[in-house]
Amino acid sequence: MASWKFKSIIAIGALSVVLAGCSGSMNGMDHSKMNMEETQASSKTTNGQTVKPTVLTGKEINLTASVSNQEIAPGKTLPVWTFNNSVPGPQIRVKQGDTVKINLKNQLPEPVTIHWHGVPVPNAMDGIPGVTQNAVQPGQSFTYEFKTDVPGTYWYHSHQDSVNQLDRGLYGSFVVEGKNEEKVDRDYTLMLDEWMSSGEMSSMNMSGGNMSGMDHSTMNMGHDMSMYDLYTINGKSGSLVDQLPVKQGDRVRIRLINAGYLSHQIHLHGHEFKVIATDGQPINNPDILKDNVISIAPGERYDIEFVANNPGKWLIEDHGNNAAIKGMKATIAYEGAAAGSDKANESEKLAAVDMSRYGQAGKANFTLDQKYTLEYTMNLNTEMKNGEMVYTINGKTFPETEPINVKKRDTVKVRLVNNSKTDDHPMHLHGHFFQVLSKNGKPLEGSPMMKDTLNLKPGDEYIVAFEAANEGNWMFHCHDLHHASAGMVTELKYTDYKTDFVADPNAGNKPE
Incomplete structure (x- = not known):
């Protein structure tokens, strides 16, 4: 498996813009x-x-x-x-x-x-x-x-x-x-990512397909992510990032998607906002926020909404201390706003929104104390095996990890524990949404939260639950794909599911 992170751009109109219902913007397109x-x-x-x-x-x-x-x-x-x-x-x-x-x-x-x-x-x-x-x-x-x-x-x-x-x-x-x-009046999508900008890479010829043999799946070396020195929004960094035009009074939705392998702390300047959805699923009665960052891990999505009621030019930017962060910012530009913009402040320390206490409690699919068909624990860890860094689930690497075996309509409760000392593990379940029930021993206090990707920081423990309602053989893996390619993958398998798929040994199939 060969990996390296240099991704790219294209003029994404106004940021993979999708103008949902806006009459006067983006070259008049509606x-x-x-x-x-x-x-x-x-x-x-x-x-x-x-x-x-x-x-x-x-x-x-x-x-x-x-x-x-x-x-x-x-x-x-x-x-x-x-x-x-x-x-x-x-x-x-x-x-x-x-x-x-x-x-x-x-x-x-x-x-x-x-x-x-x-x-x-x-x-x-x-x-x-x-x-x-x-x-x-x-x-x-x-x-x-x-x-x-x-x-x-x-x-x-x-x-x-x-x-x-x-x-x-x-x-x-x-x-x-x-x-x-x-x-909404404006509907913008911001895909976040990281790349390597080293001169050797930029001069490589990719047409041959082997990328000079570079293989990031085996380039763990303690999982040093500093090689990613160029951060992008919609494939662009710095001054190439498209502005987000708005008019005073517009209702604006921004869809944040993390396509990279690092978490980002996104801050909207100059406006109150709400987080209206996570992983595409709605938040019940979301609270009004200001000067909080949204911590978005690999694979996650957060939709935020605000009213454009503060004319000028305002940033939406990543926060942190490394130099690459300076490239991950976009300008929200009011029509008719004077030249110039508010000042970047990417090193400012701001509290992250605590999604376990955000929004209002409401009707939920599952509770912590109900009876489940199956309960399962996934201990996530980092280990050295045969001189290489591997990422394990219950001490094993894929394909030796034990699958979660279910039947259709089973209710499943999963305890996820991150025993790694320094690595986050954004765990992604294919084909299903799960409800997050507790974080570090405390039941969720806010809105019921349905997700398909959940980030565990070192020491975190979450309990989630879902119904086995989509038959098949599904991956459940870390979406820092360096970790997945080095072992942190299991499967959710429906034992009563029969597939007619036959793997071709000559297809070069590499599922991670």
Whole structure:
């Protein structure tokens, strides 16, 4: 498995922008009235090719995976792997209840798949090579077809040798618009990521596909993430990041998606806001916040909403102490605002929103003390084995980890414990949402919280619960994909599920 994290860009209109119902913005485009297959103005890559727009709608979508080069930071062009010649790939935007067909064509030098992160698809559509399908070979195609029943903010990415292929740029956002969701004036998506900018990399030729043999899945070396020295929003860093235009009085929704391998502390300047959803699932009666950061871990999504009631130019930015953070900021620009902007303050210490106490208690699916069909403990740890750093679940690495065996309609309670001394573990369950019941021994006090990705800091213990309501063989793994590729993966297996999938030993399937 070969990985390294240099991902890339494309002019994402106004940040993978999706203008939900705004009449005067983004060159006058109003996405609420558009039903075309593609929207937004074209832009050019550094290859000189004209790129199609970055929002795709409709019930049939075409995605082509191919090699490109794109400018990530001013003067810094990197080789990338792309969907539809851009990183992030186009936002796919569908309506609740749609049956969508997505045709993947592989023009890369290596096999590829697509996983629909957070979307409860049928198991055969989950995109896991060797588990639900064979990896799509160079020159070949595969069609994903599923119904989008659950509205929310999701994303898609390759799950073939994913620690490397995400690093190269194979991801995009996926939004399911709810039938009854309230309309906003502006709807923006910000995909967060990290890259390596070393000169050697930027001069490498990726067309051969082996990336000079660099393999980040085995590059743990104590899991040093400082190699990622370039942080991006929608594939751009620093002055290349697109502004977010607003008008006074606009109701603005920002969808934050972490496509990288590090957590980010996102701060909205100058405005009160609410966190209205996590991992696409709504928060009950969210509280008003100001000058808090949202801690967003790899694989997680947070939707925030605010009213544009403070004219000027305001930042939304990452907070922390390393130099790369300076590149992860975007400007919210009011129409007619004077030149200049508020000052960056990325080193300011601000409290993170405590999601275990956020929002208002309400009707929940599960309780801590009810009887469950199955209870299971996952002890997550970091160990040295045979001179290499590995990441274990109950002392074992995948594929030796013991699966969680269930039958349909079982209720399952899982205790997750992070015994690693320094590493976070954002654990992602495919095909299901789980309810978070407690954190570090304390029951959740706020809104019921449904998630598919949950970050455990060192020493954290969470209890979660879900119903086995989506038959199949599903991955449950850490979404710091360095950890997954070094062992931190198990499976949720329905013992009463029969698949007709047959793995091809010649397909080169690499599920992590």
